[in-house]
Amino acid sequence: MNKDRDMTVGSPFGLILSFSISMIIGNVFQQLYTVVDSIIIGKKIGALGLAAIGGTDWLIYYDSVRAECDGAVCRFFICFTGCI
Incomplete structure (x- = not known):
């Protein structure tokens, strides 16, 4: 099946x-x-485990924001250039 x-x-x-x-x-x-x-x-490991999560969680947020900005740039390109 081709999707x-x-x-x-x-x-x-x-x-x-x-x-x-x-x-x-x-x-x-x-x-x-x-x-x-x-x-x-937080319940199993404690503060040290939460610190480890906090130290790497920003990567997920950064990637999400970057992807949303990429989509906005595409939309602005379409609006301002009249392409497509």
């Missing part, structure tokens, strides 16, 4: 919206994982 989707055909707004919804759902699950991970690590 490939041609992102070059159709309404750009609809394609971007359908793609962004899947990214938003993925981000929600990532945040839920982080919260549950912090609760479990």
